[in-house]
Amino acid sequence: MNLDFTYQNPTTIYFGKDSLDNLERELENYGDTIMLAYGRSSIKKIGLYDQVISILEESGKKIVELAGIMPNPTYAKVQEGVNLVRENSVDLILAVGGGSVIDCAKGISVSAYCEKDPWKKYWLDFEAVDNKIVPVGSILTLAGTGSEMNGGSVITNDEMKLKMGRVFPAEVNPKFSILNPEYTYSLPEYQMLSGIFDMMSHLMESYFSGKDDVTTDYLIEGLLRSIIHSAKVALKDPKNYEARSNLMWSSTLAMNPLMGLSKTQDWQVHMIEHQLGAYTDCAHGMGLAAVSLPYYRKIYKDGLDKFVRFATQVWGIEEEGKSKEELALAGIDALEAFIRECGIVTNLKDLGATEEMLAKIANSTVILGGYRKLSSEEILDILKTAYDA
Ligand code: NZQ
Numbered sequence: 080m081n082l083d084f085t086y087q088n089p090t091t092i093y094f095g096k097d098s099l100d101n102l103e104r105e106l107e108n109y110g111d112t113i114m115l116a117y118g119r120s121s122i123k124k125i126g127l128y129d130q131v132i133s134i135l136e137e138s139g140k141k142i143v144e145l146a147g148i149m150p151n152p153t154y155a156k157v158q159e160g161v162n163l164v165r166e167n168s169v170d171l172i173l174a175v176g177g178g179s180v181i182d183c184a185k186g187i188s189v190s191a192y193c194e195k196d197p198w199k200k201y202w203l204d205f206e207a208v209d210n211k212i213v214p215v216g217s218i219l220t221l222a223g224t225g226s227e228m229n230g231g232s233v234i235t236n237d238e239m240k241l242k243m244g245r246v247f248p249a250e251v252n253p254k255f256s257i258l259n260p261e262y263t264y265s266l267p268e269y270q271m272l273s274g275i276f277d278m279m280s281h282l283m284e285s286y287f288s289g290k291d292d293v294t295t296d297y298l299i300e301g302l303l304r305s306i307i308h309s310a311k312v313a314l315k316d317p318k319n320y321e322a323r324s325n326l327m328w329s330s331t332l333a334m335n336p337l338m339g340l341s342k343t344q345d346w347q348v349h350m351i352e353h354q355l356g357a358y359t360d361c362a363h364g365m366g367l368a369a370v371s372l373p374y375y376r377k378i379y380k381d382g383l384d385k386f387v388r389f390a391t392q393v394w395g396i397e398e399e400g401k402s403k404e405e406l407a408l409a410g411i412d413a414l415e416a417f418i419r420e421c422g423i424v425t426n427l428k429d430l431g432a433t434e435e436m437l438a439k440i441a442n443s444t445v446i447l448g449g450y451r452k453l454s455s456e457e458i459l460d461i462l463k464t465a466y467d468a
């Protein structure tokens with residue numbers, strides 16, 4: 080049964096090789112001052128920075144730059160952006176990069192005119208947004224987070240050692256996002272794989288919860304199969320447009336309220352990874368992969384039928400002659416085999432974790448859960464398993 084829901088998505092998506100051609104027309108909708116927000120060096124290396132600057136200049140815009148947005152963007156970086164927006168009365172934040180750049184832009188967007196302490200109001204107390212929102216547009220260069228068409232903004236407070244995610248209402252979504260799969264050709268394999276596991280994890284977080292027969296679970300199975308297929312193609316042939324375009328659109332669909340609509344969800348893997356990231360600054364998708372295997376092996380009995388379905392519908396495992404438990408475990412084994420075949424990280428030591436971090440990560444992890452709520456001891460157990468993997 081589908082639960083009741085309201086769905087609205089105001090992001091205009093321009094998808095394809097020529098999608099940047101739409102930027103000039105979009106810019107007509109905003110005032111004169113544009114804040115160009117980007118990461119460290121990738122958009123300059125692929126020539127995108129020069130292209131965007133020339134479109135902005137030809138459109139007669141005043142450009143304010145916020146450079147150096149780091150992976151796992153910090154609240155300090157949000158504050159730097161807030162100051163720039165206020166000093167220059169910025170009319171649009173144009174985020175060019177991966178999820179970190181777009182998340183940081185959304186963080187700035189809601190914080191710039193917030194009269195209270197934005198960190199506390201928005202990322203700790205999850206209060207509603209009641210101040211002016213500076214519009215954001217995005218040009219995506221890394222497929223994974225889905226930030227280009229959602230209201231998510233995950234920000235790390237370095238001083239507090241907290242990485243907090245927040246899904247803002249649709250008003251905070253990028254107004255438009257330009258998705259050219261060719262921009263992802265230059266991704267290092269490590270980052271491509273991190274994005275691929277991230278999009279898979281978003282789907283599994285929605286899937287592993289609930290026992291009802293719901294439309295969304297069928298959509299998730301299809302998207303997972305598409306991602307698994309395209310990941311293997313893109314690994315062998317990084318400039319395969321078909322595979323890259325499938326990965327890019329799948330990731331946009333995966334982390335969007337659409338795939339969680341009408342059903343209960345899990346999100347425990349993300350909660351553990353967020354704290355792992357707060358301590359290690361690891362690539363988000365790699366952290367998710369390391370945590371997922373021990374997590375699913377711990378909870379599969381609580382959602383046995385769904386894990387059986389995962390094995391048969393996602394991985395194509397034959398049912399005949401196998402018990403439900405054997406099938407469920409075979410599905411998780413297939414996930415592990417895929418992770419290993421691709422070269423995705425499974426060991427926390429490879430992500431910079433030390434033994435003494437584990438208890439701190441476990442104790443600061445938010446408890447959610449799809450089939451069952453874990454105790455902090457069980458989370459520590461998962462982390463120890465991933466540490467020794
Ligand atoms: O800094 P630059 O030089 O741009 O390099 C980046 C960065 O080092 C590089 N990169 C990006 N596009 C590239 C490229 N390198 C070469 N060619 C390109 N085309 O990749 C590195 C990682 O970028 P980042 O933006 O950090 O990666 P990702 O897109 O995976 O974003 C991760 C962040 O998003 C959050 C994560 O927690 C993490 O903080 N998430 C956001 C979500 C949301 N908004 O809904 C949901 C997710 O679950 C996730 O939590």
Ligand code: ZN
Pocket residue numbers: 224277278280281349363
């Ligand atoms: Zn994620």
